[in-house]
Amino acid sequence: MQTQDPPGTVGPLDTIVRAMAGSHGLDISRYEEAFLRAAISRRMEASGVATLAAYGEHLEQSAPEAGRLFRSLRIDHSEFFRNPLTFAVLEKLILPGLVAGKGQCGSGEVRVWSAGCASGQEAWSLAMLLEDMAGPVPYRIFATDLADPDAARAGFYHAGELGNVRLRHLTKYFSEQDDSFSIVPRLRDRVDFSAYDLLDSSSASPAASIYGGFDLILCCNVLFYYRPEARQRILDKLSRALSPGGYFVTGEAEKAMVAGQKTFRAVLQPAAIFQTKNVSP
Ligand SMILES: C[S@@+](CC[C@H](N)C(=O)[O-])C[C@H]1O[C@@H](n2cnc3c(N)ncnc32)[C@H](O)[C@@H]1O
Incomplete structure (x- = not known):
């Protein structure tokens, strides 16, 4: 051939x-x-x-x-809590810091963008962790994909897709219907799904997010699709959409693509988590 x-x-x-x-x-x-x-x-x-x-x-x-x-x-496979180390660092280190920071300044919400969300598991995994700890601090997750992520928004998953979900989360954040599990309304209220092409140069962030200003962006298992020029355009856009000191998470296989970026530093070497370097004083 x-x-x-x-x-x-x-x-x-x-x-x-x-x-x-x-x-x-x-x-x-x-x-x-x-x-x-x-x-x-x-x-x-x-x-x-x-x-x-x-x-x-x-x-x-x-x-x-x-x-x-x-x-x-179109590679659109996804899983709940897909990269266990990354999600453990988010749960123990990053998200508590973001929630505490917003609590201290007494205003605002924790703003997250799941960019390339496929069938939604990444966004819902984050919603579960934030709902566990947010208390009085509000949070909002914007989840986008090339086409309207209607299956992600529907939030129905078969038992076989829930492998990494803890029993505590399963009972708290899903309701069982026939042979599938449905995300509960209180998480649904926090996640906004929409179509958004990361290579669209006419806008800087999903329209629903209005102004960007994200504390955390996940773009996992998306960058590897693209040639270096396109990949760089996506990384430039996402780093601009982050607040000063905001965090960027990528896929396990994409760490090396982000490690060389001037705008990011690695947070904890083995995890695929980075932070913007332009931290405000
Ligand atoms: C393999 S899935 C990753 C899903 C999830 N982030 C995860 O890691 O489990 C990749 C997703 O990226 C989306 N994607 C690829 N190029 C994109 C682009 N230019 N803009 C938005 N989404 C894109 C695909 O449609 C697909 O749903």
Whole structure:
């Protein structure tokens, strides 16, 4: 199977990029090349097509195949409390500090953005931890994904998806309905789900958040999709959306991509948690 363009040519990969822009409005030229080629290669094999050029032609003529490639490029797996070390540091160190800080100044709310929330587990995990400790200090979580995260907002999960959820959280924050578990209304009131493209250069943060100013942003298992330029645009946007001294959390496999950023310092080396360096005096 040949997934490389001959050097110096306008290759069949461009045909595929154009086809996906035409069929789904998706600019796949921003994706990390190895990730893109691996996904295309899997689709070529499944379609019984031997060359990239032939696959490009096939894609231009077949809407169902364009849909299949589109879906294979959407990695939307998520889990509750996905990275245990990161969530332990958030629970024991970061969130209590944020809640205490807001309590001391007697105003404001803890503001969190779960950027690339997929089916919502990350946002709900944070809501459980904040609800455990917030007391009189309000908090709000903005959770966004490329398309409207309606499944995340619905907040229904099968028992098999609740692996990392503690019994205490299960009984307090879920109600059981038939064979699924539903997030309770008091957590729902705290999380706002919306569509938001992190590469959209026309806005700085989700419209519902009005002005950004986040104390904590999670962008986990999203950056690895993208080429370095696109990744940098996302990181620049998110670091600007943080309050001075705000925290940034990324995926276990993405730590090295953030570690080299001038605007962040690592909070606790093994955890994928960073803090903005421009802490106000
Ligand atoms: C693998 S899931 C990660 C879910 C969750 N953050 C976690 O770590 O469990 C990646 C999500 O990022 C979203 N995503 C990818 N590119 C995005 C972009 N440019 N803007 C917003 N969301 C994006 C995808 O749609 C997908 O739902």
